[in-house]
Amino acid sequence: MGIATVITSGKGGVGKSTASVGLGRALAARGRRVLLVDCDAGLRGLDRLSGTEAELVYDISDVVFGRCSPAEAIYPCRIASESGGSAGPENEDDASRGLFLLPAPARVEDMVRPPVMRRLIPLLKRYYDHVLLDSPAGVGMGFQAAACAADRALVLCGPDPVSVRSASSVRLLLTGLEIKEMRLIINQFDRSLFRETGAFADLDGVIDAAGIQLGALVPLDHSLAAAFLRGRPAPEGSPGMLAMSRAAARLEGESVPMPAWYLS
Numbered sequence: 001m002g003i004a005t006v007i008t009s010g011k012g013g014v015g016k017s018t019a020s021v022g023l024g025r026a027l028a029a030r031g032r033r034v035l036l037v038d039c040d041a042g043l044r045g046l047d048r049l050s051g052t053e054a055e056l057v058y059d060i061s062d063v064v065f066g067r068c069s070p071a072e073a074i075y076p077c078r079i080a081s082e083s084g085g086s087a088g089p090e091n092e093d094d095a096s097r098g099l100f101l102l103p104a105p106a107r108v109e110d111m112v113r114p115p116v117m118r119r120l121i122p123l124l125k126r127y128y129d130h131v132l133l134d135s136p137a138g139v140g141m142g143f144q145a146a147a148c149a150a151d152r153a154l155v156l157c158g159p160d161p162v163s164v165r166s167a168s169s170v171r172l173l174l175t176g177l178e179i180k181e182m183r184l185i186i187n188q189f190d191r192s193l194f195r196e197t198g199a200f201a202d203l204d205g206v207i208d209a210a211g212i213q214l215g216a217l218v219p220l221d222h223s224l225a226a227a228f229l230r231g232r233p234a235p236e237g238s239p240g241m242l243a244m245s246r247a248a249a250r251l252e253g254e255s256v257p258m259p260a261w262y263l264s
Contacts, residue, residue: 002033002125005132005251006150006179010166012137014156015187018225019218020134021049022234022241023154024077026248028098029236032129035074036101037121039146040136042108050077050101051231059103061110064120075101100128111141114148121149130251139173147174152181154215154247159186159194159206167210183215185247190220216247217258 007023009016020036027034037060038046047053058073077099102124105111112120124131135146147153153174157167167184174182186206200206207214221240227233234241246256 002128002130003152004121004125004150005130005152005154006135006147006174007132007154007156008135008143008147008170008174009137009156009163010139010143010170011157011163014158014163015218015225016137016156017045017049017134018228019154019156019185019187019244020132021046021228022224022244023248023251024050024099024130024132025233026241026244027130027132027251029245030248030252031098033098033127034100034130034132035124035128036077036099037124037131037133037146038101038104039112039133039142041105041111041142043136044104044106046101046134047075047103048231049228050099052077052101052103053231056103059105059110060112060120061105063102064112064116070102070124073102075103077101112145113141114145117145117149139170143170143173144177147177147179150177150179152183153179154183154185155210155212156185156187157206157210158188159200159203160197161199161209164200164206164209167212171211182212183250184210184212185216185218186214187218188220189217215250216243218243218247 007020024034024036036046038044047056052075055075058068062068063070063073133146136142155167155170157163219239221238223238224234224240249256
C-alpha cells in the first residue's frame with residue numbers, strides 16, 4: 001500500500017505544479033512507482049508539464065463516471081531524454097519510467113467531489129508507492145477534493161508575506177481534515193532578493209510564520225521550469241532538481257541536511 005501526499009499552496013503562482021512533477025520524477029528516479037493526480041479541473045496543466053499532453057483521451061472524471069477503466073486514464077510519463085528524439089520507451093529517461101499521470105477533467109463541471117476521492121485514492125494506493133495529488137490554487141472545492149484523501153501534505157510558499165500567510169491558512173484547513181503530517185516547501189527561493197526585500201529577518205521567520213516544519217528549500221531555477229513547460233526533463237544536476245531529489249529522500253524517511261549554501 002502506497003502513501004498519498006497532497007501538494008498545495010493556497011496562493012497560486014508559487015510553482016506548485018512544477019514542484020509536483022519535479023518531486024514525482026525524483027521519486028521515480030529512486031525506483032518508485034509514482035502516480036501524479038491532477039486535481040485542477042478546468043485548468044489542468046500536469047499533462048503539459050509531464051509530456052503526456054498529446055496522448056490524452058480520458059481523465060479522472062471518465063473513470064468516476066464509468067466511461068473507461070482506471071488503467072485507460074493513466075498515462076506513462078514518457079518524457080524524451082535531453083539528447084532529443086521522440087517520446088517512447090526507447091527514449092524515456094530513468095526518472096520517467098516509474099512516473100504516471102491521471103489527468104484532471106478539461107471542464108470544471110466534471111470536477112470529482114471529495115466523497116468520491118475518498119473512495120478512489122485508497123484504490124490507487126494499492127498500485128503505486130506514491131500518489132501525489134496536485135491541488136488547485138485556493139481553498140475551495142478543488143482543494144477539498146485533493147486534500148480529503150491524503151495521508152500527508154506538502155505546503156508550498158514563496159518567501160514573501162502574502163504567500164506565507166496563505167500557507168498558514170492552509171495549515172489550519174489541513175488540520176481540520178485531520179492531516180497531521182505536513183512539511184513546508186519554500187519554493188523559487190532567491191537569496192539575494194530575499195535579503196533585499198527584508199520582509200523576514202531570516203528563513204526561521206518564514207518557517208515560524210507558516211507554522212509548518214521545513215521540508216525543502218528549492219532555489220529559483222529557470223531551467224527546471226522551462227524544461228517542464230516543454231514537456232522535457234530538467235537537467236538532473238540543476239539546482240532545482242537537486243533540491244527535489246533531497247525532498248524525495250526526506251519524504252522516504254532519510255535524514256538529509258540542508259546544503260550549507262542555503263544556510264549562509
